[in-house]
Amino acid sequence: MTRKLLRNKVVLVTTSIILITILIGAFAHQIAPNDPNEASIINKYSRSSDEFPLGTDHLGRCILSRLIYGIRPTVFLSLFTMLCTIALGTLIGVISGYSIGIVDEVIMRICDIMLSFPSQVMILAVVGMLGVGINNVIFASIMIKWAWYARMIRSMVIKYNNKNYILYSKTIGTSRSFIITRHMIPNIISEVIVLATLDMGWVIISISTLSFLGLGVQAPTAEWGAMLSEAKNVLSTNPSQMLAPGLAILIIVSAFNLLGDGLRDVLDPREV
Amino acid sequence: MTKYIIRRILIAIPMMLAVSFIAFVLINLIPADPAEVALRVNEIIPTDEVIEAMREELGLDKPYFQRYLSWLWDVIRLDFGNSYINNTRTVYGEITRALPATLRLASLSLIIVILVSFPIAIFCAVYKDSFFDRFIRLLIFVGTSIPNYWVALLLIWLFSLKLGILPTSGNEAKGSIILPAVTLSLTYISTYVRLIRNNMIENMTENYVFYARVRGLKERVIIIKHVLKNSLQSCITALGMSVVQLLSGTVVIENIFSWPGIGRLCISSIFNRDYPIIQAYILMMGILFILCNLIVDIVHHKLDPRLHGGDIN
Amino acid sequence: MDFKDYKDVVHIIRDISFSLKKNHCLGIVGESGSGKSITCRAILGLLGKNFNIEGDAFFEGINLLKADKRRIRRIRGKEVSMILQNPMTSFDPLYSIENQMIETLVENLGISISEAKPLCLKAVEEMNIINPKVVLKKYPHELSGGMLQRVMIGIALTLKPQIIIADEPTTAVDSANQIKVLKEFANIKEKYHTSMIFISHDLGAISKVADDIIVMKDGRIVEQGTAKEILNSPKNHHTKYLIDTRKSLVDRFNYIIK
Numbered sequence: 034m035t036r037k038l039l040r041n042k043v044v045l046v047t048t049s050i051i052l053i054t055i056l057i058g059a060f061a062h063q064i065a066p067n068d069p070n071e072a073s074i075i076n077k078y079s080r081s082s083d084e085f086p087l088g089t090d091h092l093g094r095c096i097l098s099r100l101i102y103g104i105r106p107t108v109f110l111s112l113f114t115m116l117c118t119i120a121l122g123t124l125i126g127v128i129s130g131y132s133i134g135i136v137d138e139v140i141m142r143i144c145d146i147m148l149s150f151p152s153q154v155m156i157l158a159v160v161g162m163l164g165v166g167i168n169n170v171i172f173a174s175i176m177i178k179w180a181w182y183a184r185m186i187r188s189m190v191i192k193y194n195n196k197n198y199i200l201y202s203k204t205i206g207t208s209r210s211f212i213i214t215r216h217m218i219p220n221i222i223s224e225v226i227v228l229a230t231l232d233m234g235w236v237i238i239s240i241s242t243l244s245f246l247g248l249g250v251q252a253p254t255a256e257w258g259a260m261l262s263e264a265k266n267v268l269s270t271n272p273s274q275m276l277a278p279g280l281a282i283l284i285i286v287s288a289f290n291l292l293g294d295g296l297r298d299v300l301d302p303r304e305v
Numbered sequence: 306m307t308k309y310i311i312r313r314i315l316i317a318i319p320m321m322l323a324v325s326f327i328a329f330v331l332i333n334l335i336p337a338d339p340a341e342v343a344l345r346v347n348e349i350i351p352t353d354e355v356i357e358a359m360r361e362e363l364g365l366d367k368p369y370f371q372r373y374l375s376w377l378w379d380v381i382r383l384d385f386g387n388s389y390i391n392n393t394r395t396v397y398g399e400i401t402r403a404l405p406a407t408l409r410l411a412s413l414s415l416i417i418v419i420l421v422s423f424p425i426a427i428f429c430a431v432y433k434d435s436f437f438d439r440f441i442r443l444l445i446f447v448g449t450s451i452p453n454y455w456v457a458l459l460l461i462w463l464f465s466l467k468l469g470i471l472p473t474s475g476n477e478a479k480g481s482i483i484l485p486a487v488t489l490s491l492t493y494i495s496t497y498v499r500l501i502r503n504n505m506i507e508n509m510t511e512n513y514v515f516y517a518r519v520r521g522l523k524e525r526v527i528i529i530k531h532v533l534k535n536s537l538q539s540c541i542t543a544l545g546m547s548v549v550q551l552l553s554g555t556v557v558i559e560n561i562f563s564w565p566g567i568g569r570l571c572i573s574s575i576f577n578r579d580y581p582i583i584q585a586y587i588l589m590m591g592i593l594f595i596l597c598n599l600i601v602d603i604v605h606h607k608l609d610p611r612l613h614g615g616d617i618n
Numbered sequence: 619m620d621f622k623d624y625k626d627v628v629h630i631i632r633d634i635s636f637s638l639k640k641n642h643c644l645g646i647v648g649e650s651g652s653g654k655s656i657t658c659r660a661i662l663g664l665l666g667k668n669f670n671i672e673g674d675a676f677f678e679g680i681n682l683l684k685a686d687k688r689r690i691r692r693i694r695g696k697e698v699s700m701i702l703q704n705p706m707t708s709f710d711p712l713y714s715i716e717n718q719m720i721e722t723l724v725e726n727l728g729i730s731i732s733e734a735k736p737l738c739l740k741a742v743e744e745m746n747i748i749n750p751k752v753v754l755k756k757y758p759h760e761l762s763g764g765m766l767q768r769v770m771i772g773i774a775l776t777l778k779p780q781i782i783i784a785d786e787p788t789t790a791v792d793s794a795n796q797i798k799v800l801k802e803f804a805n806i807k808e809k810y811h812t813s814m815i816f817i818s819h820d821l822g823a824i825s826k827v828a829d830d831i832i833v834m835k836d837g838r839i840v841e842q843g844t845a846k847e848i849l850n851s852p853k854n855h856h857t858k859y860l861i862d863t864r865k866s867l868v869d870r871f872n873y874i875i876k
Contacts, residue, residue, distance in 0.1 A: 146323045149598075151546075153553045154590040161575040161583040162331045238452045242557055245454050246572055258452070265458055265561065269473075272462045279455040287450040516708035518664055520722040520773065521695020530721075531710045538712060610757040611711055 037299050044299065047292035054285055058104030067095035069102040069255045078271050087277055090260075091267050096277055099255035103278065106167065106244070106256040108285060111236045114174045115229055121175060122182025123225070129183060130190025140183070147180035156239065160248050170240060170249040178232070182225070189224060193217045223300045231293035234286040241282055257282050309606055317599045324591035325380065329373050332584050340365055342578055343389045385585040389578070396581045400567060400589070406476060407559070407566030410485055411551050417490040418551075422497035429498065430505035431528060441498065448495030453554075457488045457561045474563035485562040489554055493547055500543055504536035511535075538609055545601030549594045631657055631837040634673075638781065643807055643814040645828025645845065647821055647860065653837040654817045655703075658783050662698060663690040678780070696726040699774035703786035705766035709758035716754035719773055726777050741772035745802065764795030771802055775810060782806065783815045788823050796823070803827045821864045825849055833857045 038044050057064055066086065076093035079085055087096040129140040150158070159173035160166075193216065202212050241258030243249040245265075250256035252263075257278040264274035332339065340359040344351045360366050363386075364375065379386070385396035429438040464484060465473040472478035508514065509532055517527045537544070556568035563569070567586060574582040606612050631653040638644045646654045659665050661675045661682055675682040677698070682690060694700075702708050709718055716738055723734040742750040745768040758766060767787060774782050784803065788796045804827055806812065818824050824831060824845075831848040833841040833856065841854040852858045 146320075146327065149320055149324060149594060150327075150587075150591050151549050151553045151594055153550070153556065154587060154594075157553075157556065157571060157575065158328075158331055158583065158587040161571070161587075162334050162580070164578075165575065234450060241452060242454060245452075246557065246560055248572070248575065258454075261452075261455060261458065268458060268462060269466055272466060275455065275458045275462070279452070279458070282455065283447070283451050286452075287446070290446070290450050512702070512704055512707040513710045515664065516702055516770075517710070519662070519694065519700040519702065520718075521691055521693075521726050522721065523691070523725065526721070526725070531712075534712055535710065609712065610714075611759050 038296075041295050041299050043291055043295035047288040047295065050284070050288040051292065054104055054108060054288075057101055058108060061101045061105065065095075065098035065101040067098040069094060069098040070253050071095075078274075088273075090263065090274060091271070096260075096274075099260060100257070100277055100281055103255040103257045103260060103281070106250045106254060107237060107241055107258070107282070110167065110171060111233060111240055114171050114178075114236050114240065115233055117171075117175045118178040119182055119225060119229055121179040123186050123221075125179065126183040126186025127190055130187040130194070137187075141187070144180040144184045147177065148184070150177070152177045153239075156243065160243065165248050166251065167240075167244070167249045170243045174236060174239060178236075182228075185228070186221060186225070189221050190217065193220055227293055227297045227300060230289055230296055233289040233293075237282065237286050237289070306607065310603055313599060313602055313606075317595050320595050321592055324595065325377060325588060326373065328584050328588040328591065329376055331587065332580050333369075335580065338365075339363060339580060342580065380588065386581045388582055389580060390574075396585045399570060399582060400585055403565060403567045403570040406564060407552065407555050407568060410482060410489065410555055410559070410564060410566060411548075413482060413486040414490040414493070414551055415548065417486060418493045418497055418547075421490070422494045422501065425494075426498045426501035426505065427528065427533065429502045430509065430532075433506055441502075445495040445499050448491060449499075453488060453492050454557050454561055456491055457484075457558060460484055460488055461561075474561075476564055481562075485558045485564050488561075489551065489558045492554065493551060496547065497544070500540045501533075501536055504540050505532050508532045508535045508539075538605070541605050541608075542601055545597055545604070546594075549590070549597050552593065553590055630669075631660075634837075634839055636832055636839065636842060638813050638815060639830070640813055641807075641811050642829045643816055643827050645824035645831045646815065646817045646834060647819065647824050647831060648834035649819055649860075651836075652834040654819075654834055655785050657834075658700070658785060658815060658817060662694050662700065662783075663687065664694075695722065695779075696777055697779050698781045698783060699777050699779040701767075701770050701774050701782065701784040701787050703789050705770055706758070706763050708770065709766065711758050714755055714757055715761070715769055719754070719769070719776075722773055723776060737776055741776040742769065744775070745769065745772040746798075747772075762795075764792065764798065767795070767799055768802065771799075771806075775806065778810070779812060781813045781815065783817070785817045786819070787816075788818065788820065800826050821849075821860050822868070833860065 066084070072092040072094055073089075074093055076085070076089050077091055079089045079093070081088050085095045085097065087100065090096055090099070125140060129137045147155075155177040156170070156173040159176055160169050163169040163172070202216065240249060241256065241261075244256045244258035245262045247259075247262060250259050252259065260278040261275055261282075264271075264278065267274055335342065338356070338360075340356050340363055341351045343363065344355060344359055349355060364372055367375075383397050385400075388394045388396055388399055391399075425441060429441050432438055461473050461484065464471045471484050472481040473484075475481055505528075514527060514532060517531055518524075553568075555564075555566055556571060558564065559566045559568035560572055567589075570582065571586045573579075574586070634653075634657060636644070646657070648654050656665070660669065660671050663682065663685075665671065671683055673683060677693065680689070680693070682693065685693075709715065713721075716735075719738040719741065720731055720734045723729060723737055724731060727734075727737075729737075738754060739750055742753055747753050747765065747768060753761065753765070753769075761769070771787075787803070788799055800823060803814070803816065807814065807827065814827070816824060816827050828845045831843065831845050832839055833848065833854065835856050841848060841852065841857045848857060849861065852861055
């Protein structure tokens with residue numbers, strides 16, 4: 034399986050892009066040429082130079098440094114959101130899939146209600162009630178997504194529970210935990226990874242959109258969506274400000290989407 | 306058929322109640338006392354007495370469930386209370402003032418989406434793997450990976466600032482609806498094209514298409530009458546839901562283009578902590594979502610003879 | 619009429635040449651994957667772009683493999699009708715049987731919808747379908763495989779084609795209906811005097827309708843001749859094998875029945 038993944042060029046390239054981005058974000062302090070929040074009015078809108086490789090913004094802050102530090106809220110927080118969503122969704126999904134009757138029924142009805150709101154509206158609702166801020170945005174994103182994963186994992190648990198090889202290992206008397214760890218979990222994990230990767234792009238866009246609207250990450254913290262929001266205010270005088278953060282989002286989201294497609298091709302070749 | 310519609314409506318009612326309950330509960334999740342918030346936004350110093358009076362005015366002193374019921378009764382009569390910011394204005398009035406602009410924007414976008422994506426999807430499916438198809442597939446991929454607010458900025462820059470042919474924002478100037486409507490439709494065009502294209506390609510391998518060719522039908526008839534109709538049948542749910550997504554997607558677009566619709570009203574209410582308006586917005590979208598679901602299901606049921614087999618005899 | 623085609627690239631079918639005489643029924647027999655259906659589909663231009671077809675297939679002086687698409691489409695249906703092996707999936711599930719019959723007749727016979735309607739009824743009546751009026755209003759999922767098969771035959775006959783190609787018409791139908799369907803085909807020969815190509819893996823079915831027989835294996839013709847010759851004195855060992863298998867099956871069946 035690993036060899037197959039390494040042989041797939043799309044998977045290889047996109048994984049590298051994502052890993053490099055994560056590394057740059059992790060070592061932002063060492064890599065960034067300048068302090069992302071150091072403003073200097075004399076240097077505002079300066080062009081690309083040795084000191085500021087991508088120039089500066091309306092407050093004279095280094096755009097490259099802001100871009101690098103922006104990886105942390107944009108990508109890291111999206112990853113965090115996704116991990117929490119999957120963890121919560123898996124937990125509830127497995128509980129629901131294994132319990133029969135009233136527990137399962139109640140969980141599924143709650144999922145139905147959660148899914149009966151359009152996701153954007155639900156995020157706005159939670160942020161609207163709890164107040165503006167990135168913590169609330171992440172909380173809201175997890176709240177609207179977990180039900181989706183819970184329902185999916187529940188159906189996978191039920192599906193795999195009825196698959197022939199699991200029935201077979203049941204009949205030859207292998208223990209329940211053995212069946213779960215050896216058969217079910219690997220199967221579920223590969224499907225969840227594909228879907229979660231495809232969803233990552235959505236989460237990045239959704240979180241950066243809320244920051245763009247001013248509901249998420251607050252100034253002066255560098256975040257790609259928030260950077261675009263600042264760029265919007267100076268659009269008429271300095272339109273080039275919007276290029277770097279927009280491209281950054283486009284690249285990282287494309288990388289996740291392509292990786293998701295590539296993983297699906299490798300892990301689940303029949304569904305092409 | 307009638308039986309199905311009635312059953313389907315009966316299912317929708319508890320869903321709507323659940324949605325209304327969520328909308329009601331959410332406002333009670335506010336970390337602060339709503340009465341205090343209501344006073345603060347009007348710059349009244351919240352002394353204990355005034356808070357008590359406000360609580361009584363807002364009905365916060367009554368038991369939870371009773372409050373829900375009386376709120377629900379008001380809501381059914383379209384009385385959502387007054388805005389916290391402008392005590393003289395009703396929430397209903399604020400929303401009905403903003404709604405027409407949003408509906409105008411969303412319906413124009415929907416028309417653009419349908420007019421653009423259907424021909425492209427059909428063309429891509431018929432000439433699968435042609436240069437055009439591959440080019441469109443690339444565009445679709447970019448379309449799903451690009452944040453639409455960035456597209457909005459790029460379009461404003463190109464058409465308003467560089468070429469100067471369209472206004473940047475507001476809704477007074479002539480042609481001001483074009484940019485927001487186009488931006489809003491772009492995301493959905495890529496979704497529609499991908500959905501219909503893939504579905505049509507899947508349908509084209511079906512045996513009924515082969516037999517239609519055997520019967521000597523024109524390729525155009527086969528594609529439009531048979532393949533397209535069958536594909537629409539299988540993606541009608543997703544397509545119907547996009548109407549709601551289009552409406553909720555206006556939030557971002559309206560803010561960028563300063564379009565005075567409910568999306569902008571919602572965001573400004575969030576910033577102003579104008580909870581009754583947020584609540585009404587959530588409730589409205591939730592109900593709309595359920596209604597759309599209901600209509601889509603009924604249409605789907607009506608169009609597919611396999612689902613109402615028995616009633617022809 | 620002469621059919622002659624051979625294929626290349628993936629070499630599904632090679633060096634095939636046969637002809638269909640007027641008012642005769644040609645049976646093509648072979649195991650699945652021997653290239654029977656694909657040959658007939660190639661003749662009617664029904665294969666996708668992925669297939670590279672070389673050779674000639676003449677129908678009334680027109681080379682079907684070289685003619686342009688529109689011309690082939692006019693021949694398809696009107697001049698050469700085909701009956702498929704899986705009737706259950708051959709009709710568009712969203713339209714009634716009548717709708718699909720009418721659209722075929724209007725397209726191929728150049729008549730109006732109101733003229734087509736009585737023809738549809740007649741076609742279904744002639745196929746011995748009970749309650750023809752009701753059946754016409756039904757949707758494909760409401761009818762059985764055998765019923766749909768007869769509708770298909772009805773459509774083919776109403777078009778009054780020169781040639782009918784029946785591609786495994788008996789496989790998807792249960793054995794009781796198989797006999798009925800075979801009877802229809804025997805009738806067609808007597809009543810309508812059309813030429814027919816009857817494709818089947820079942821030698822028994824073929825022996826009931828065919829005048830001439832072609833035996834195919836792995837994309838090649840291994841033996842051809844009149845039905846009598848082939849059935850009574852097969853020369854090729856594959857033909858013998860097919861006949862013997864059939865015979866042992868029948869023997870076994872008769873044994874059990876007794």
